[in-house]
Amino acid sequence: MILTTLLLIAIGYLLGAIPSGYLAARWLKGIDLRDCGSGSTGATNVLRNVGKAPALVVFLVDVGKGALTVLLAKSAGLNDWVQVLAGLAALAGHIWPIWLGWKGGKAVATGLGMFLGLAWPVGLACFGLFIAVISIFRIVSLSSVVAAIGLPLLMLISGSGSAYVVVSLVAMLLVLWRHRSNIQRLIAGTEPRIGQKQSAN
Incomplete structure (x- = not known):
């Protein structure tokens, strides 16, 4: 049991650490995403610096x-707690990939994938909240932050077990922490909308 748990945590980290956004930018544009825009290797920075189709592929891979x-x-x-640990390992791999000097993405897509795996109705509801906000305001970071804040509430409403509720709180804090510079720009009114270029942090 312990060995299986450790193995799954290691697998989760290595899966999460697959640098899909970084590779897409390198292969298609010959650029290092860590030096572009927000510096994130996630789908949003791919969208701004590489294109829509690559961003969609990166998003789906990261969810997967x-x-x-x-x-x-x-x-x-x-059990639920081991599932949660494995999912958190994937988030950690995405945020701090060993292959890229510990500098990766913001874990929104990978987090969505984790919650689709844990409790798919909650994952879909959270994604719906993301889509609703982005449709109105066209700001990816705002949509991510709102969805992250709504996640624990959705998990509680769904009646999920304590392990899932705890991990939803942890995921919310991780997303908010990774978006702290975006939150500052949102407050200042300088956060770019979809279609606008983002300056480096």
Whole structure:
């Protein structure tokens, strides 16, 4: 049990650390995303610096990383807490990938994948909240922050177990922390909307 848990945590980290956004930018534009825009290797920075189609692919891959990690833990018959640990390992891998000097993305897409794997109705509801906000305001970071704040509330409403509620709180804090510079720009009214270029932090 302990060895299986450790193995799944390691697999989760390595899956999360797959640098999909970085690779897309390198292969298609010959640029290092860490030196562009927000410096994040996530889908939003790919959208701004590489294009819509690559950003969509990166988004789907990043969602898949989080979902696959949790589904592997579930298929192994492990309990909720181990599933949560595996999912958090994927988030950690995405945020702090060993291959890129510990500088990765903001974990929104990978987090969505993790919650789709843990409790898909909550994951879909959270994604719906993201889509609603982005449709109105066209600001990705605002949509991510609102969805992150709504996540624990949605998990509580769904009646999920304590492990899922705890991880939703942890994920919310991680997303808010990773978006702290975006939040500052939102308050200042300088955060770019979709279609606008973002200056480096």
